[in-house]
Amino acid sequence: MQHRIIVLGAGYTGASAAGRLAKRLRGEDVAITLVNAEPDFVERVRMHQLAAGQDLTPRPLSEMFAGTGVEVRLAKVTGVDVERRTVAVADANGPGELGYDTLVYALGSGWNAEGVPGAAEHAYEIAGRAGALRLRERLARLDAGQSVVVVGGGLTGVEIATEIAEARPDLDVALAARDALGDWLSPKGRAHLRKVFGRLGITAHEHAAVTGVEADRVTTADGQAIPAAVTVWTTGFAVHPIAQATALEVTGTGQIVVDGTLRSVSHPDVYAVGDAAMVMGPGDKPLRMSCASGVPGAWQAADAIAARLTGGKLPNGTIRYFNQCISLGRKEGLIQFVTADDRAVGAALTGRLAAVYKELVCKAAAWGVANPTLGMPTRRRRVTQRAAARSSVKAPA
Ligand SMILES: Cc1cc2nc3c(=O)[nH]c(=O)nc-3n(C[C@H](O)[C@H](O)[C@H](O)COP(=O)(O)OP(=O)(O)OC[C@H]3O[C@@H](n4cnc5c(N)ncnc54)[C@H](O)[C@@H]3O)c2cc1C
16 A cells, blocks of 8 residues: 655645655655645745735646656645544645655744734735735836835845835835834945945935834834735735644744754654644754745655654754855845854855855755755655654654
8 A cells, every 4th residue: 555645735845745645755655735725836035026926937836746756635624623634735726635654844934923903904915826926016016216115124024025126216205114124134235235225216214113004104113114006915924824723732922843854843753844744953943934944844755754764773963054045136135154053154145146146046946846866866765654654653762
């Protein structure tokens, strides 16, 4: 009998995990199904580009996975029953159910309005393709001189503010940050960010915690009203509520708690990767939601599953950071080098070279999804019944 592996979500991490599993295990021993709501692989790290009017390369999952041994199933996941080992799905034919022996949960995350009054009703977001396209359409209808306020001074906020300002120099673009602009960067990185904001004419409202959003303005904790024909909300991501509704052990924010092999600490036949998982990095610090840490995590999960099913050696690497790659429009960038646990060091790369670097990183990330062993030769191993039976048994604490 084939061992049934179901991977939920074909974003950076789910697609990488599914592809890598197919390279590690014999096709006759396993049935790998990749379930995704959309027919395409979406390059989420380029959603600011899509929103600003650029067209992205279409990447149909059916083409990416043709001949790999991974079956792509187009459906929306509506629930998971970890006791019965089933996934509830809905597709054009109505509701259905899929049974699994091993589950990889990789449903990613969406935007997080944080309960701020008016944000859910009036703000735009770029956490996924639908949101980015909605913003794109709205921006196209704005007249010269109208105001766009980006709420959130993190990487996503900085990327969308600069992208819009570069594409639409006729608009009045501002960014509201809770703290000082780029305060997480090195002095060199911060200075460069300010320089680019100045050049693009972006107003930075610093120490401005936004507490309300209306159709034509945002208001801040200190009572300031900032005009905003369009508000873009980028203060962080929130995971989908599906895991929280299961018996899986999750954090207060709904991320699945996993061990160093990305395996659920409560259910040994479930793995979680990417934004959906709470993964510890160097110094036992949680890794932030990112493609940069999510993809190595997906490789680790796939290698661990393959090792457990074949009686091989478990991977035991720690996932670390090297740099934060930030685009500042198409012509400018900022590569902030960081410690293993993601704190800025003095060195930073800026300017056009940084823009090229970032573009190469984005291209490499998409290439890596289609080439989940990075072109290295691989050996597909046999699943043994004994190892497979052991793989779903909880290790003693
Ligand atoms: C504008 C922007 C810029 C970013 N820039 C960077 C960057 O420079 N570097 C970096 O490291 N990170 C960046 N990130 C973060 C990065 O994109 C995410 O951390 C990463 O995509 C997480 O990967 P994932 O596989 O967990 O989730 P995703 O890539 O979001 O994939 C989740 C998949 O699950 C599918 N899905 C969701 N719900 C369901 C459901 N119910 N049923 C079926 N399918 C479902 C989705 O369609 C999607 O295909 C950026 C994010 C944004 C929005």
